[in-house]
Amino acid sequence: MNTSIHLKLLSAVALGDRKAFDTLYQDTSAQLYAVSLKLLKHKDLAEDALQDAFVSIWHKAAEYQKDRGTVLTWMVSIVRYRALDILRANNVRKERQFQTRPNLNEPRVKQTPHVYFMQSRDRAKIDDCLDELDPTQADAISLAYFRGYTHKEVCQYMSSPLGTVKSWIRRGLHSLRGCLGL
Amino acid sequence: MKYNQDQLKNALSPEFVLGTLSGRARLRYQRLLMEHKELQKNVWQWESKLNELGTVMTPQQPDARVWRAIEKRLGFIEKNEDNTEPWWHHLWTPGFALASIFMLVTAWLLMTQKQLPIELPAERVAVVQNSNAEALWLIEVQTQNLRIHATDKLPPLNDQDYQLWMIAKDGRPPIPLGLLPQNGMKEIPRSILFNQLDIAALAVSIEPLGGSPNGQPTTVLFTTELVQI
Secondary structure, X not given: OOHHHHHHHHHHHHOOOHHHHHHHHHHHHHHHHHHHHHHHOOHHHHHHHHHHHHHHHHHHHHHOOHHHOXXXXXXXXXXXXXXXXXHXXXXXXXXXXXXXXXXXXXXXXXXXXXXXXXXXXXXXOHHHHHHOOOHHHHHHHHHHHHHOXXXXXXXXXXXXXXXXXXXXXXXXHHHHHHHHOO | OOOOHHHHHHHHHHHHHHOOOOHXXXXXXXXXXXXXXXXXXXXXXXXXXXXXXXXXXXXXXXOHHHHHXXXXXXXXXXOOOOOOOOHHHXXXXXXXXXXXXXXXXXXXXXXXXXOOOOOOOOXXXXXXXXXXXXXXXXXXXXXXXXXXXXXXXXXXXOOEEEEEEEEEOXXXXXXXXXXXXXXXXXXXXXXXXXXXXXXXXXEEEEEEOOOXXXXXXXXXXXXXXXXXX
């Protein structure tokens, strides 16, 4: 379904159209669930985040503006923030062991996190800019985006000092800003 | 914060969107976003770019129960017969109605005896009381705003905020109305939902600075009913 149809559906949702909301859910929930599940790992938590996000979308539909990107990126923002809140609030990290996550640094795989995450998705426009970053910067940003890692978790994963990781992320985002023209 | 706005925009907006700005720094930035449109727009720009990554991930079909749960939460379908209804569904009991009469008297006394300045006539009022029946806030619902007076009985909070919520009779989750003053008087915009929903009660929760981090009350301290005057 294209962007203009999402916009029509969301406009109808803003006026309380339940059928439009149902259609919007059917068309976007699998995409939003993928974001939530990638961050939270646990099916139940990911479903909670998805549920909260759609309740929020129903209430906030009238607040959407084109300045906020496409309807789908706006919806991804909502579910991603909710998933991050759940991630931090439940301290899910403490319940999980690193072994349960894909071990991106295994020698046989020989993939960096950035490359690993690229393989499980289609290419986005922003990838042109991510490709231009120093590989360590792209890795740190990918881990923060797709896994929801904090600075400390990225530094633990990449076995690098906290200050270095913070610098990678800061400089990487600075370069992205230039490339994206923000 | 000692940063100027350009530094905030350039350094903190992308980290806010990425999620690496966390804890108190994130809450402080959230508050700044409410105050500075320029910062908010910058965050939106970052969201629209970074979150393209979320739109190209391989879709995963959620279980059908998620949609059913959403429909229930939004009141589209009847709740089932289980007794796991949330706390705000039990606010309009007879006991609560009796309490509302007491609230009305208290509100009236506050408004007349203390001669609070009222520039616009209030349609409805509520008094939020503590367990000792001491009035903490007087809330007047006016045509454009909620005018809220904090009393001297209110225990001040240094690192937290009190947040006001609307509890609708249709069972939907509480609707955030704004942060309450800890002293003096404050006006917050009146939500359009005051005209659209039957209101069972107002609730006050205690929250991290800046308000609820997830759009729902963290810890509810008080509830009160609005009364027509």
